[in-house]
Protein backbone atom coordinates (compact mmCIF):
# COMPACT_ATOMS: atom_id res chain seq x y z
CA UNK A 1 0.00 0.00 0.00
CA UNK A 2 1.35 3.42 -0.98
CA UNK A 3 0.48 6.73 0.66
CA UNK A 4 0.76 10.02 -1.20
CA UNK A 5 0.07 13.39 0.42
CA UNK A 6 -0.72 16.47 -1.62
CA UNK A 7 0.35 19.67 0.13
CA UNK A 8 0.89 23.27 -0.83
CA UNK A 9 2.33 25.32 2.02
CA UNK A 10 -0.74 27.59 1.89
CA UNK A 11 -4.39 27.49 0.87
CA UNK A 12 -5.84 28.43 -2.50
CA UNK A 13 -3.28 26.76 -4.77
CA UNK A 14 -5.72 24.23 -6.22
CA UNK A 15 -4.44 21.39 -4.04
CA UNK A 16 -7.89 19.89 -3.42
CA UNK A 17 -8.74 19.90 -7.14
CA UNK A 18 -5.50 18.00 -7.77
CA UNK A 19 -6.38 15.38 -5.14
CA UNK A 20 -9.87 14.96 -6.62
CA UNK A 21 -8.41 14.53 -10.13
CA UNK A 22 -5.88 11.98 -8.85
CA UNK A 23 -8.67 10.05 -7.08
CA UNK A 24 -10.59 10.04 -10.36
CA UNK A 25 -7.58 8.90 -12.40
CA UNK A 26 -6.28 6.30 -9.93
CA UNK A 27 -9.65 4.55 -9.79
CA UNK A 28 -8.87 2.44 -6.74
CA UNK A 29 -7.68 4.61 -3.92
CA UNK A 30 -8.88 5.51 -0.46
CA UNK A 31 -8.99 9.28 -0.11
CA UNK A 32 -8.23 10.93 3.24
CA UNK A 33 -9.19 14.58 3.55
CA UNK A 34 -6.76 15.81 6.20
CA UNK A 35 -7.57 19.49 5.74
CA UNK A 36 -9.67 19.06 8.89
CA UNK A 37 -9.92 22.76 9.71
CA UNK A 38 -11.69 23.38 6.39
CA UNK A 39 -12.45 20.03 4.78
CA UNK A 40 -13.88 20.57 1.29
CA UNK A 41 -12.91 17.57 -0.80
CA UNK A 42 -16.41 16.15 -0.29
CA UNK A 43 -17.78 19.09 -2.30
CA UNK A 44 -16.09 17.67 -5.42
CA UNK A 45 -16.20 13.96 -4.64
CA UNK A 46 -19.88 14.24 -3.62
CA UNK A 47 -20.32 11.38 -1.14
CA UNK A 48 -23.37 9.33 -2.10
CA UNK A 49 -23.73 7.64 1.29
CA UNK A 50 -22.24 7.41 4.73
CA UNK A 51 -20.66 4.02 5.26
CA UNK A 52 -21.36 4.24 8.98
CA UNK A 53 -22.51 6.64 11.65
CA UNK A 54 -20.03 9.51 12.26
CA UNK A 55 -17.41 8.58 14.87
CA UNK A 56 -16.86 10.99 17.77
CA UNK A 57 -13.36 12.39 17.93
CA UNK A 58 -12.27 12.73 21.56
CA UNK A 59 -9.48 15.01 22.54
CA UNK A 60 -8.55 16.80 25.76
CA UNK A 61 -10.70 17.47 28.77
CA UNK A 62 -13.23 20.11 29.75
CA UNK A 63 -15.08 21.07 32.92
CA UNK A 64 -18.77 20.26 33.33
CA UNK A 65 -20.86 22.17 35.87
CA UNK A 66 -23.79 20.81 37.85
CA UNK A 67 -25.74 24.01 38.66
CA UNK A 68 -27.88 22.24 41.28
CA UNK A 69 -24.83 21.66 43.46
CA UNK A 70 -23.42 25.16 43.08
CA UNK A 71 -23.85 27.60 45.98
CA UNK A 72 -22.15 30.53 44.25
CA UNK A 73 -19.10 30.85 46.53
CA UNK A 74 -17.06 32.09 43.56
CA UNK A 75 -13.90 30.09 44.36
CA UNK A 76 -13.87 28.46 40.94
CA UNK A 77 -14.21 31.79 39.10
CA UNK A 78 -11.32 33.26 41.11
CA UNK A 79 -9.16 30.20 40.47
CA UNK A 80 -9.80 29.83 36.71
CA UNK A 81 -6.97 31.54 34.83
CA UNK A 82 -8.81 31.30 31.51
CA UNK A 83 -11.91 33.32 32.42
CA UNK A 84 -14.14 30.32 31.70
CA UNK A 85 -16.12 30.64 34.93
CA UNK A 86 -18.16 33.63 36.11
CA UNK A 87 -20.72 34.16 38.85
CA UNK A 88 -23.91 35.25 37.12
CA UNK A 89 -26.69 37.58 38.25
CA UNK A 90 -28.47 34.68 40.01
CA UNK A 91 -25.37 34.17 42.16
CA UNK A 92 -24.47 30.87 40.51
CA UNK A 93 -21.41 29.81 38.58
CA UNK A 94 -21.68 29.89 34.78
CA UNK A 95 -19.24 28.02 32.55
CA UNK A 96 -18.13 29.03 29.03
CA UNK A 97 -16.87 25.74 27.52
CA UNK A 98 -15.17 27.55 24.63
CA UNK A 99 -12.78 29.20 27.11
CA UNK A 100 -12.17 26.12 29.22
CA UNK A 101 -8.70 24.60 28.79
CA UNK A 102 -9.42 21.56 30.95
CA UNK A 103 -6.77 22.29 33.58
CA UNK A 104 -8.97 20.91 36.36
CA UNK A 105 -8.21 23.62 38.97
CA UNK A 106 -11.90 24.45 39.43
CA UNK A 107 -12.63 20.79 40.17
CA UNK A 108 -10.05 20.85 42.96
CA UNK A 109 -11.23 24.10 44.56
CA UNK A 110 -15.01 23.59 44.46
CA UNK A 111 -16.20 22.73 47.98
CA UNK A 112 -19.50 21.36 46.63
CA UNK A 113 -18.17 18.95 43.99
CA UNK A 114 -20.21 20.85 41.44
CA UNK A 115 -17.50 20.63 38.78
CA UNK A 116 -16.12 17.55 37.08
CA UNK A 117 -13.63 17.02 34.29
CA UNK A 118 -14.73 14.96 31.26
CA UNK A 119 -13.11 13.97 27.98
CA UNK A 120 -14.25 16.38 25.25
CA UNK A 121 -15.80 15.53 21.91
CA UNK A 122 -13.64 17.75 19.72
CA UNK A 123 -14.98 16.74 16.33
CA UNK A 124 -16.31 13.96 14.16
CA UNK A 125 -14.86 11.48 11.71
CA UNK A 126 -16.82 10.36 8.65
CA UNK A 127 -16.37 7.48 6.23
CA UNK A 128 -18.31 8.13 3.05
CA UNK A 129 -18.81 6.33 -0.23
CA UNK A 130 -17.96 8.38 -3.32
CA UNK A 131 -18.01 7.51 -7.01
CA UNK A 132 -14.24 6.90 -6.76
CA UNK A 133 -14.22 4.79 -3.59
CA UNK A 134 -14.16 5.54 0.12
CA UNK A 135 -13.47 9.00 1.50
CA UNK A 136 -12.42 9.51 5.12
CA UNK A 137 -12.82 13.02 6.42
CA UNK A 138 -12.92 14.78 9.74
CA UNK A 139 -14.64 17.86 11.05
CA UNK A 140 -13.15 19.70 13.98
CA UNK A 141 -15.63 21.23 16.43
CA UNK A 142 -15.89 25.00 16.85
CA UNK A 143 -13.03 26.37 18.93
CA UNK A 144 -11.20 23.01 18.99
CA UNK A 145 -7.52 22.91 18.21
CA UNK A 146 -6.41 19.28 18.16
CA UNK A 147 -6.33 19.14 14.37
CA UNK A 148 -3.05 17.17 14.22
CA UNK A 149 -4.59 14.44 16.35
CA UNK A 150 -7.72 14.34 14.17
CA UNK A 151 -5.53 14.11 11.04
CA UNK A 152 -3.73 11.14 12.60
CA UNK A 153 -7.11 9.50 13.28
CA UNK A 154 -8.35 10.16 9.72
CA UNK A 155 -5.17 8.61 8.31
CA UNK A 156 -5.36 5.60 10.61
CA UNK A 157 -8.96 4.96 9.51
CA UNK A 158 -7.95 5.32 5.83
CA UNK A 159 -5.15 2.76 6.30
CA UNK A 160 -7.57 0.37 7.98
CA UNK A 161 -10.02 0.68 5.06
CA UNK A 162 -7.31 0.30 2.43
CA UNK A 163 -6.07 -2.85 4.20
CA UNK A 164 -9.59 -4.33 4.51
CA UNK A 165 -10.46 -3.66 0.87
CA UNK A 166 -7.07 -4.38 -0.66
CA UNK A 167 -6.69 -0.87 -2.07
CA UNK A 168 -3.16 -0.06 -3.10
CA UNK A 169 -3.17 3.72 -2.71
CA UNK A 170 -4.12 6.25 -0.05
CA UNK A 171 -4.39 9.78 -1.35
CA UNK A 172 -4.10 12.35 1.40
CA UNK A 173 -5.32 15.92 0.97
CA UNK A 174 -2.94 17.64 3.41
CA UNK A 175 -3.63 20.76 5.43
CA UNK A 176 -2.31 24.11 4.25
CA UNK A 177 0.62 25.69 6.09
CA UNK A 178 3.39 23.95 8.01
CA UNK A 179 1.95 23.32 11.45
CA UNK A 180 0.96 20.24 13.39
CA UNK A 181 -1.79 19.02 10.99
CA UNK A 182 0.60 19.19 8.02
CA UNK A 183 3.23 17.25 9.90
CA UNK A 184 0.57 14.67 10.79
CA UNK A 185 -0.45 14.54 7.09
CA UNK A 186 3.15 13.96 5.99
CA UNK A 187 4.60 11.57 8.52
CA UNK A 188 5.22 8.10 7.16
CA UNK A 189 3.96 8.70 3.61
CA UNK A 190 5.80 7.47 0.52
CA UNK A 191 5.62 10.73 -1.40
CA UNK A 192 4.52 14.33 -1.11
CA UNK A 193 3.19 16.23 -4.11
CA UNK A 194 3.72 19.94 -3.57
CA UNK A 195 1.32 22.09 -5.56
CA UNK A 196 3.06 25.39 -6.00
CA UNK A 197 2.16 28.77 -7.49
CA UNK A 198 4.55 31.03 -9.43
CA UNK A 199 4.65 33.93 -6.99
CA UNK A 200 7.23 35.19 -4.49
CA UNK A 201 5.07 33.84 -1.66
CA UNK A 202 4.74 30.55 -3.55
CA UNK A 203 8.52 30.26 -3.80
CA UNK A 204 8.90 30.93 -0.08
CA UNK A 205 6.21 28.32 0.75
CA UNK A 206 7.80 25.78 -1.56
CA UNK A 207 11.19 26.15 0.12
CA UNK A 208 9.65 25.69 3.55
CA UNK A 209 7.62 22.63 2.52
CA UNK A 210 10.67 21.08 0.82
CA UNK A 211 12.64 21.49 4.05
CA UNK A 212 9.76 19.83 5.92
CA UNK A 213 9.79 16.87 3.50
CA UNK A 214 13.52 16.52 3.88
CA UNK A 215 13.20 16.61 7.67
CA UNK A 216 10.65 13.77 7.59
CA UNK A 217 12.45 11.81 4.89
CA UNK A 218 9.52 12.05 2.45
CA UNK A 219 10.25 12.00 -1.28
CA UNK A 220 9.00 15.34 -2.72
CA UNK A 221 7.41 15.98 -6.11
CA UNK A 222 6.59 19.43 -7.47
CA UNK A 223 3.78 20.60 -9.75
CA UNK A 224 3.52 24.25 -10.73
CA UNK A 225 -0.09 25.34 -10.99
CA UNK A 226 -0.99 28.50 -13.02
CA UNK A 227 2.57 28.42 -14.40
CA UNK A 228 1.68 30.71 -17.33
CA UNK A 229 0.94 33.63 -14.98
CA UNK A 230 4.67 33.97 -14.42
CA UNK A 231 6.82 31.62 -16.55
CA UNK A 232 10.15 32.88 -15.12
CA UNK A 233 9.00 32.21 -11.59
CA UNK A 234 7.62 28.81 -12.64
CA UNK A 235 11.10 27.93 -13.88
CA UNK A 236 12.60 29.13 -10.62
CA UNK A 237 10.21 26.97 -8.60
CA UNK A 238 11.19 23.92 -10.61
CA UNK A 239 14.88 24.71 -10.16
CA UNK A 240 14.47 25.12 -6.40
CA UNK A 241 12.50 21.86 -6.29
CA UNK A 242 15.23 19.96 -8.14
CA UNK A 243 17.93 21.46 -5.93
CA UNK A 244 16.11 19.89 -2.94
CA UNK A 245 15.89 16.50 -4.64
CA UNK A 246 12.30 16.87 -5.85
CA UNK A 247 11.08 15.44 -9.11
CA UNK A 248 9.09 17.90 -11.23
CA UNK A 249 5.84 16.28 -12.33
CA UNK A 250 4.78 19.01 -14.71
CA UNK A 251 3.00 22.31 -15.13
CA UNK A 252 -0.66 23.19 -15.21
CA UNK A 253 -1.84 26.40 -16.86
CA UNK A 254 -4.19 28.97 -15.38
CA UNK A 255 -7.82 28.19 -16.22
CA UNK A 256 -11.30 28.85 -14.92
CA UNK A 257 -12.11 25.17 -15.48
CA UNK A 258 -10.94 24.41 -11.92
CA UNK A 259 -13.58 26.72 -10.45
CA UNK A 260 -16.31 25.66 -12.89
CA UNK A 261 -15.66 21.97 -12.18
CA UNK A 262 -15.80 22.62 -8.44
CA UNK A 263 -19.10 24.51 -8.78
CA UNK A 264 -20.53 21.50 -10.63
CA UNK A 265 -19.19 19.06 -8.03
CA UNK A 266 -16.98 17.36 -10.62
CA UNK A 267 -13.27 16.73 -10.98
CA UNK A 268 -11.54 18.66 -13.75
CA UNK A 269 -10.99 15.46 -15.74
CA UNK A 270 -14.70 14.60 -15.53
CA UNK A 271 -15.99 18.09 -16.18
CA UNK A 272 -13.78 19.01 -19.12
CA UNK A 273 -12.03 15.81 -20.28
CA UNK A 274 -10.93 17.36 -23.58
CA UNK A 275 -9.48 20.51 -22.02
CA UNK A 276 -5.78 21.34 -21.92
CA UNK A 277 -5.85 21.27 -18.12
CA UNK A 278 -7.31 17.75 -18.08
CA UNK A 279 -4.46 16.49 -20.31
CA UNK A 280 -1.91 18.30 -18.15
CA UNK A 281 -3.37 16.65 -15.04
CA UNK A 282 -3.40 13.23 -16.71
CA UNK A 283 0.28 13.68 -17.62
CA UNK A 284 1.11 14.73 -14.04
CA UNK A 285 -0.76 11.71 -12.66
CA UNK A 286 0.93 9.35 -15.11
CA UNK A 287 4.35 10.54 -14.00
CA UNK A 288 3.45 10.30 -10.32
CA UNK A 289 1.90 6.84 -10.68
CA UNK A 290 5.05 5.58 -12.41
CA UNK A 291 7.31 7.13 -9.78
CA UNK A 292 5.45 5.67 -6.80
CA UNK A 293 4.48 2.50 -8.66
CA UNK A 294 0.72 2.49 -8.21
Ligand code: SF4
Pocket residue numbers: 062063079080081082083084085099100101102103104105106107
Ligand atom coordinates in the same frame (compact mmCIF):
# COMPACT_ATOMS: atom_id res chain seq x y z
S1 SF4 B 1 -10.95 23.23 33.97
FE1 SF4 B 1 -9.50 24.93 34.21
S2 SF4 B 1 -9.91 26.21 32.43
FE2 SF4 B 1 -11.66 24.86 32.64
S3 SF4 B 1 -13.12 26.01 33.83
FE3 SF4 B 1 -11.94 24.77 35.27
S4 SF4 B 1 -10.28 26.10 35.95
FE4 SF4 B 1 -11.14 27.04 34.11
Ligand code: SF4
Pocket residue numbers: 069070071072073074075076077092093109110111112113114115
Ligand atom coordinates in the same frame (compact mmCIF):
# COMPACT_ATOMS: atom_id res chain seq x y z
S1 SF4 C 1 -16.64 26.67 43.49
FE1 SF4 C 1 -18.33 25.26 43.26
S2 SF4 C 1 -19.90 26.03 44.62
FE2 SF4 C 1 -18.40 27.67 44.40
S3 SF4 C 1 -19.24 28.90 42.72
FE3 SF4 C 1 -17.86 27.43 41.80
S4 SF4 C 1 -19.16 25.72 41.23
FE4 SF4 C 1 -20.32 26.98 42.65
